[in-house]
Amino acid sequence: MIRAEGIFKQFGDQEVLKGIDFTFEASKTNLIIGKSGAGKTVLLKILVGLFDSTKGHVWYGDRDLCSLNKAQLRELRMQVGMLFQGNALFDSMTVEENIRFPMDMFTRMTVGEKQKQVDYCLERVNMEGINAKFPSEISGGMQKRVGIARAIVLNPKYLFADEPNSGLDPKTAILIDALISDITDENKITTVINTHDMNSVMEIGENICLLHEGKLAWQGNMDQVIESDNDILQNFIFASPFLQKLKNRAFGTT
Amino acid sequence: MTGGLLYHIGKFVGWHAEIFKRPENMKMYYKETIRQMYEIGIGSLMIIFVVSLFIGAVTAVQFTYQLQGTLIPAYYIGYIVRDMAIIELAVTFSSIILAGKVGSNIASEIGGMRQKEHIDAMEIMGVNTASFLVMPKIIAALFVIPILVSVAAIVSIGGGYIATIYGGAFTAEDFIQGLRSFFKPWTVCMMYIKAFVFAYILTSVACYQGYFVTGGSVELGHASTRAVVYGIISILIADYIIAVVLTS
Numbered sequence: 001m002i003r004a005e006g007i008f009k010q011f012g013d014q015e016v017l018k019g020i021d022f023t024f025e026a027s028k029t030n031l032i033i034g035k036s037g038a039g040k041t042v043l044l045k046i047l048v049g050l051f052d053s054t055k056g057h058v059w060y061g062d063r064d065l066c067s068l069n070k071a072q073l074r075e076l077r078m079q080v081g082m083l084f085q086g087n088a089l090f091d092s093m094t095v096e097e098n099i100r101f102p103m104d105m106f107t108r109m110t111v112g113e114k115q116k117q118v119d120y121c122l123e124r125v126n127m128e129g130i131n132a133k134f135p136s137e138i139s140g141g142m143q144k145r146v147g148i149a150r151a152i153v154l155n156p157k158y159l160f161a162d163e164p165n166s167g168l169d170p171k172t173a174i175l176i177d178a179l180i181s182d183i184t185d186e187n188k189i190t191t192v193i194n195t196h197d198m199n200s201v202m203e204i205g206e207n208i209c210l211l212h213e214g215k216l217a218w219q220g221n222m223d224q225v226i227e228s229d230n231d232i233l234q235n236f237i238f239a240s241p242f243l244q245k246l247k248n249r250a251f252g253t254t
Numbered sequence: 255m256t257g258g259l260l261y262h263i264g265k266f267v268g269w270h271a272e273i274f275k276r277p278e279n280m281k282m283y284y285k286e287t288i289r290q291m292y293e294i295g296i297g298s299l300m301i302i303f304v305v306s307l308f309i310g311a312v313t314a315v316q317f318t319y320q321l322q323g324t325l326i327p328a329y330y331i332g333y334i335v336r337d338m339a340i341i342e343l344a345v346t347f348s349s350i351i352l353a354g355k356v357g358s359n360i361a362s363e364i365g366g367m368r369q370k371e372h373i374d375a376m377e378i379m380g381v382n383t384a385s386f387l388v389m390p391k392i393i394a395a396l397f398v399i400p401i402l403v404s405v406a407a408i409v410s411i412g413g414g415y416i417a418t419i420y421g422g423a424f425t426a427e428d429f430i431q432g433l434r435s436f437f438k439p440w441t442v443c444m445m446y447i448k449a450f451v452f453a454y455i456l457t458s459v460a461c462y463q464g465y466f467v468t469g470g471s472v473e474l475g476h477a478s479t480r481a482v483v484y485g486i487i488s489i490l491i492a493d494y495i496i497a498v499v500l501t502s
Contacts, residue, residue, distance in 0.1 A: 050374055077380040088375035102379045105279050160378075 001026040002047060002158065002190060007056035009042050016042050018214040020056070027188040029181050029204045031195055034211035035236060040194045041085075041162060043211065047192060048082060048160055049073055060158070078106060081151030083161040083180075087143040089135040089150070095122070096131035099150045106154070121149035125179060141172040145179070152183060159189045165197040173197060177204050198237060201225060210236065266462050272384035273392070283390055290394035294356050298402060301355060302348055306406040309343050310335060310413025318423045328424045332432020335414035340441050344407035346493055349452035352399060353485035357460035360391060361481035364464030365474045373465075388461040392454060399453035400446055407445065444500050451492050456485045 002024040009017040016039045024030040024047075032040045045051040047058055049065055058065040060076060068076060089098050099118045103109055109117070122128055125145040135143055144164060151159060161180060165173035177197075181204040184191040193200065201208065205222040210233055217232040225237060238244045277283040317334050364387055367373050376383045411433065419426050460481040467477040 048378055050377060074380040074382070077378055080378055082375065082378045084371045084375060086371055088371040090372055091370075105282055105379065105381060 001059075001061060002192065003057075003059040004043070004047065005057040005059065007043065007046060007058070008054045009039070009046060009051065010054045016214050017046070017053070020209075020211070020214075020216050022209045022216055022219065024190060024192050024209075025207045026190045027184070028190065028206040029184050030190070030192045030207040030209070031201060031205045032192065032209050032211060033195060033201055033205075033236070034217075035196065038211040039214045040196075040211055044160060044162055044192065044194045048080060049077070078154065079157040081154070081156035081159045083144070083147045083151050083159075083164050085162045085164075085166055087135070087140075087147040089143055089146060091135055093134075094131065095127075095133050095135070095138070095146050098135070098146060099153050102150070102154050117153060118149075121153050122146075124152070124183070125149045140167050141169075141176070144168065144172075144176050148176075148179060148183070152187070152189075155187065157189060159184065159191040161191070161193045161195075163195055163197075164193060165195060165200060170199065174199055174203070180204070198243070201237065212236075265466075266458075269384060269462065269465075270458075272382065273388045275382055275385050277385060277389070278381065283386065286386070286390040287394050290391050291398050293359075294352075294391075294394055295398035295402065298352055298355055299405070301351060302402050302406050303409055305347060305351055306339075306344060306409040307413040307416075309347055310339055310410030310415075311417035313338055313343065313410070314414035314417040315421065318418065318421065329428040329432040329435065331418055331424060332414070332429040333435050334432070335418075335429075336411055336433050336437075337441060339407045339410035339414070340445050342493075344410050345403045345445050345448045345452065346489070348403050348406040349399070349449070349456060349489050350486050352402070352453075353456040353460075353489060354482050356395070357456050357481045357485045358478045360457065360460035361464035361467075361478045362474065364388075364461055365467035365477050366464075368465065368467050369470070369474060384465065388458070388465065391461060392457045395453040395457040396450060399456075400449040403445060403449040444496070447500065448493065448496055451496060452489050455488045455492055459485045459488055 004020050004022045004024075007017050007020040008015070020039075020043060032043055034040050042051060046053045047065075049058075053066065056066075063072075063076065065073070065076070089095075090101065093101065096118050099121055100114050103114045103117060107114075118131065119128070122131065125148050127142060127145050127149065130138060130142065130146075135146070138146070148161075148164075151161075159180070164176050164180060168176065177200050180191060180193065183189065193204075195201070202222050202225065205225070208218075208220055208222065208225070209216060210218040210230075212232045218228065218230045220228060225233065228234070238247050314331060314335050317331055321328075321331065364373075367387070373383050373387070376386065415426070415429055418424050418429050463477045463481040463484070467474055
């Protein structure tokens with residue numbers, strides 16, 4: 001479980017987060033949703049310790065992220081995997097070297113053990129046989145999958161994903177969502193995804209936090225989204241005229 | 255402006271505590287250091303060779319012209335070329351060239367990694383990025399740049415020899431006699447002291463500019479330019495200080 005407690009974040013005069021309290025539940029797919037500029041990425045970066053909050057605490061179980069020293073923070077980060085919006089795959093390394101990098105850096109595994117784990121991770125994301133390719137030689141969707149493989153290679157307890165569907169076609173986006181959701185269930189990982197993709201919200205949102213202008217505007221799960229009468233949520237979910245028409249037709253409203 | 259300068263100097267000095275922390279995995283750092291040695295050394299060899307050859311040649315031609323019609327013995331030209339190459343031209347010119355070539359390369363590489371979230375990705379994995387990305391570059395530079403400077407000194411003297419002999423101004427014997435006259439081994443020590451200091455300056459300044467870059471491609475371009483400009487200015491200031499200290 002990860003708990004954000006009274007998180008404030010200010011950049012100069014601009015207050016981006018204004019007191020976020022939210023619990024990201026263990027072994028579930030937690031979503032942070034909201035419009036662009038709502039503070040999703042800032043909150044995610046505070047959760048993983050890339051940004052310091054101006055005020056507030058982030059709890060990983062009973063450990064306060066803000067009070068950890070650098071060594072303790074590194075130890076915690078060994079339990080964290082992250083998929084970045086732009087994938088952040090190292091250009092000068094092959095797919096295999098990218099996935100192997102955390103093992104090379106932090107484990108004393110043998111070459112054979114590392115190879116086995118790389119092959120397992122690539123198989124898990126349905127990307128067998130691309131070990132020798134460079135990131136520039138594979139498509140955006142494939143890069144996302146390789147990013148996921150790298151994020152899970154050390155069997156993390158926590159998985160973070162910053163807009164995993166950005167730049168992908170709807171079909172590939174659904175596959176990536178399903179993959180993350182399956183990995184979360186199989187490995188009992190606490191997953192936090194930052195997204196504004198409606199498919200993700202409706203398909204994998206087991207615990208959802210809606211941010212609006214730096215504040216928590218709504219919380220619930222995918223089943224509660226449609227039924228909610230929260231205006232901010234409804235305006236966000238049914239922002240497009242097409243979805244608005246569908247909703248009106250489904251619920252018989254005008 | 256002074257406040258900003260002091261802020262960056264303080265940040266730069268404080269940052270070194272992160273850079274020289276114990277590596278997480280010595281083997282990875284070793285591999286990265288070897289890669290950097292190749293990048294800096296082999297990648298810069300050709301330009302150092304060409305520039306040094308012409309600097310030696312031009313020095314010889316210019317001094318030949320200056321010495322014409324004077325009572326200074328002809329063999330002095332070898333002595334002048336040798337000492338100018340060893341004490342000043344080889345090391346300072348090479349370092350300035352490397353500040354341009356290697357410095358901008360390092361700043362762009364690290365800055366690009368910052369912008370593409372590679373540094374964040376490493377941080378999330380638990381890597382001490384300041385150490386992993388900077389220490390191998392500094393160590394590689396400290397090994398390789400003095401070797402490049404040695405090459406530059408030898409090639410400069412060779413350039414002077416070619417220009418003098420094939421220019422027909424003096425004989426080879428005169429030039430070689432000059433090379434063997436008044437030699438002080440201390441000048442070679444000075445060259446290496448300068449090479450080590452300049453290597454450290456040009457690498458660490460470039461790494462600093464790249465590591466803390468914010469914004470987009472325009473800012474990355476500015477950081478790369480700053481790496482070169484600040485690197486060169488710092489090298490020239492250090493050159494003066496070293497010259498004053500070591501010759502006093």
